[in-house]
Amino acid sequence: MRITKFISVLVICLLFGAGNLFAQGNFITNVNGRTHQSLNGKWKYILDQYETGQIGFSPLYKNSKAKSKSDRVEYSFDNAQTLWVPGSWNSQKEELYYYEGSVWFRKTFDYQPKHKNSRIFIYVGAANYKTTFSFNGKKLGVHEGGFTPFSFEVTDLLKKQDNFLILGVSNRREKDYIPAMVTDWYNHGGITRDVKIVEVPQTYIDDYTLVLQKESLNRKTRVVKGSVQLAGNDYPDKAKVEIKELGVVAEVSINKEGRGEFAFSSKKMSLWSPENPKLYDVKLIAGDDELTDRIGFRTVETEGKEILLNGKPVFLRGVSIHDENPVRRDRAHSMDDAKLLLGWAKEMGCNFARLAHYPHQENIVRLADEMGILLWEELPLYWGIDWKNEEVLKKAKVQYSELVRRDKNRAATIIWSIANETVPGEARNHFLREVASQVRSLDSTRLLSAACKKDGWEDGLAGDNYKVSDPIAEVFDIVSFNEYQGWYGGSPETCRNKRFTIEYNKPVIISEFGGGAIEGFHADKETRWSEEYQEYMYQENLAMFDKIEGVVGLTPWILVDFMTPLRQLPNVQDGWNRKGLVSESGAKKKAFYIMQNYYKKKKEEYK
Numbered sequence: 001m002r003i004t005k006f007i008s009v010l011v012i013c014l015l016f017g018a019g020n021l022f023a024q025g026n027f028i029t030n031v032n033g034r035t036h037q038s039l040n041g042k043w044k045y046i047l048d049q050y051e052t053g054q055i056g057f058s059p060l061y062k063n064s065k066a067k068s069k070s071d072r073v074e075y076s077f078d079n080a081q082t083l084w085v086p087g088s089w090n091s092q093k094e095e096l097y098y099y100e101g102s103v104w105f106r107k108t109f110d111y112q113p114k115h116k117n118s119r120i121f122i123y124v125g126a127a128n129y130k131t132t133f134s135f136n137g138k139k140l141g142v143h144e145g146g147f148t149p150f151s152f153e154v155t156d157l158l159k160k161q162d163n164f165l166i167l168g169v170s171n172r173r174e175k176d177y178i179p180a181m182v183t184d185w186y187n188h189g190g191i192t193r194d195v196k197i198v199e200v201p202q203t204y205i206d207d208y209t210l211v212l213q214k215e216s217l218n219r220k221t222r223v224v225k226g227s228v229q230l231a232g233n234d235y236p237d238k239a240k241v242e243i244k245e246l247g248v249v250a251e252v253s254i255n256k257e258g259r260g261e262f263a264f265s266s267k268k269m270s271l272w273s274p275e276n277p278k279l280y281d282v283k284l285i286a287g288d289d290e291l292t293d294r295i296g297f298r299t300v301e302t303e304g305k306e307i308l309l310n311g312k313p314v315f316l317r318g319v320s321i322h323d324e325n326p327v328r329r330d331r332a333h334s335m336d337d338a339k340l341l342l343g344w345a346k347e348m349g350c351n352f353a354r355l356a357h358y359p360h361q362e363n364i365v366r367l368a369d370e371m372g373i374l375l376w377e378e379l380p381l382y383w384g385i386d387w388k389n390e391e392v393l394k395k396a397k398v399q400y401s402e403l404v405r406r407d408k409n410r411a412a413t414i415i416w417s418i419a420n421e422t423v424p425g426e427a428r429n430h431f432l433r434e435v436a437s438q439v440r441s442l443d444s445t446r447l448l449s450a451a452c453k454k455d456g457w458e459d460g461l462a463g464d465n466y467k468v469s470d471p472i473a474e475v476f477d478i479v480s481f482n483e484y485q486g487w488y489g490g491s492p493e494t495c496r497n498k499r500f501t502i503e504y505n506k507p508v509i510i511s512e513f514g515g516g517a518i519e520g521f522h523a524d525k526e527t528r529w530s531e532e533y534q535e536y537m538y539q540e541n542l543a544m545f546d547k548i549e550g551v552v553g554l555t556p557w558i559l560v561d562f563m564t565p566l567r568q569l570p571n572v573q574d575g576w577n578r579k580g581l582v583s584e585s586g587a588k589k590k591a592f593y594i595m596q597n598y599y600k601k602k603k604e605e606y607k
């Protein structure tokens with residue numbers, strides 16, 4: 001009897017409780033430019049392996065406590081253990097290393113708003129993969145997607161003392177998720193990026209874009225156009241955009257929908273580039289709201305087989321990076337983590353990085369802006385996506401709109417890459433075309449690409465004359481492909497026989513190449529896993545790429561060894577993909593210096 005009752009409550013909750021409150025898309029942006037306070041630190045947690053935490057008479061988000069000695073409450077956050085936020089649970093507790101499922105996190109706090117009459121939001125930089133968000137016992141919604149931010153308004157629920165924020169986070173893998181069931185990276189679960197309380201006025205600046213106009217590039221006076229979108233219900237007639245250093249004050253007329261467009265010009269504007277990563281403090285003012293951002297101005301376009309940055313051909317001396325700090329064995333989440341990764345890239349001579357295979361933390365994008373490292377940003381449309389499923393397509397569009405919303409004012413980001421190693425076919429082509437046109441409609445100022453492969457790679461029928469003619473590349477600005485000659489196919493010297501035909505008159509990026517080596521293992525160049533083999537393979541690959549017409553960028557796979565359950569060869573991989581040019585302890589392998597020398601040469605060539 002009791003079991004029947006439990007099951008009927010479960011069914012009712014699943015039908016009516018969980019699915020009604022999806023909140024995607026419109027999170028508060030630029031949180032560091034607004035009044036905010038961190039909620040990082042120790043959070044209490046309860047494991048929920050069978051994902052029943054939302055059902056029954058006392059769901060976990062209620063934070064119930066026994067009030068009398070006869071009361072029955074079968075959980076307690078008060079007596080629970082803690083995990084550090086941000087951080088993946090797998091990296092913090094040995095017993096959670098392989099855990100995939102749900103964990104409920106609770107943070108209690110007091111909060112006195114810093115301004116009168118504010119609206120209060122709670123912002124989560126990312127939680128992997130699906131998050132049920134509740135505040136002071138009320139469920140406010142669900143966010144899906146492990147790498148993009150979300151926020152919920154809590155103004156009416158906030159108290160001066162004893163607030164409790166409870167997030168239920170599940171990193172379960174499912175066929176209709178993005179990514180889907182199998183990835184070559186670790187499925188770090190939990191609240192992996194910063195959590196913050198953010199205060200804004202009743203009517204606030206929700207979104208803004210500033211774009212340097214290409215037509216003004218070669219004129220003395222450079223022109224920037226942009227727009228501002230307000231949120232709230234009492235819009236001022238005017239807003240303002242100021243750049244003190246340039247003496248710019250632009251007025252923005254706000255329409256009934258809270259939107260306004262503006263333009264300004266400047267004779268003194270210095271263009272952003274890797275050699276001169278100049279950022280300006282931009283202040284936006286609308287009614288009671290005022291925020292600042294640091295923004296660089298540059299243009300990017302293609303012409304035939306060239307990529308032009310500020311009108312000049314550029315060679316993208318890149319490297320692929322995962323958003324992981326190998327020393328802490330955790331997702332990267334801080335500016336220090338970003339400095340570690342981009343520091344190595346810079347030392348290698350990079351002016352470009354591919355942030356693979358999903359949106360990385362915002363800190364690394366902002367740091368790239370400061371350091372002058374161009375970026376390729378990417379969505380996890382990776383192996384095994386359910387292309388025929390319209391719901392998955394909707395999710396992809398949402399994840400992209402979140403990424404573009406977060407990073408569209410970053411000068412560093414020049415390429416949106418919409419997928420990695422996907423097999424051509426009607427359903428895939430349709431899906432990716434849809435995503436591509438959505439991304440273009442969100443942002444027409446950046447270049448589009450995806451990491452494709454040569455024809456016939458899936459059934460090994462490629463022969464010696466390689467062709468890259470993936471039909472999806474038709475809709476891109478850049479043809480990019482991953483190529484593992486010398487590692488997954490043939491020995492390194494087979495690179496010498498390979499010829500490539502690229503079917504498009506577009507710039508080409510080799511978005512991956514490489515192979516594994518154990519740092520400190522030395523042998524002859526025929527011995528797999530030795531640094532010498534990897535070094536030799538890099539030499540042969542670079543010589544092969546030099547012969548391909550239109551190659552204007554490389555992002556070898558990968559900057560640092562990274563955690564992955566796919567790689568279990570004992571004493572060699574032990575749960576790590578060893579293709580790093582740097583080991584997980586930070587030691588550089590021999591191939592690192594091959595890239596460094598190659599990039600030195602390329603830098604000279606493109607001076």
Ligand code: GCB
Nearest residue numbers: 184420421482512557577579
């Ligand atoms: C690839 C994938 C990347 C893998 C890499 C490898 O083609 O895009 O995610 O980690 O190969 O190491 O095999």
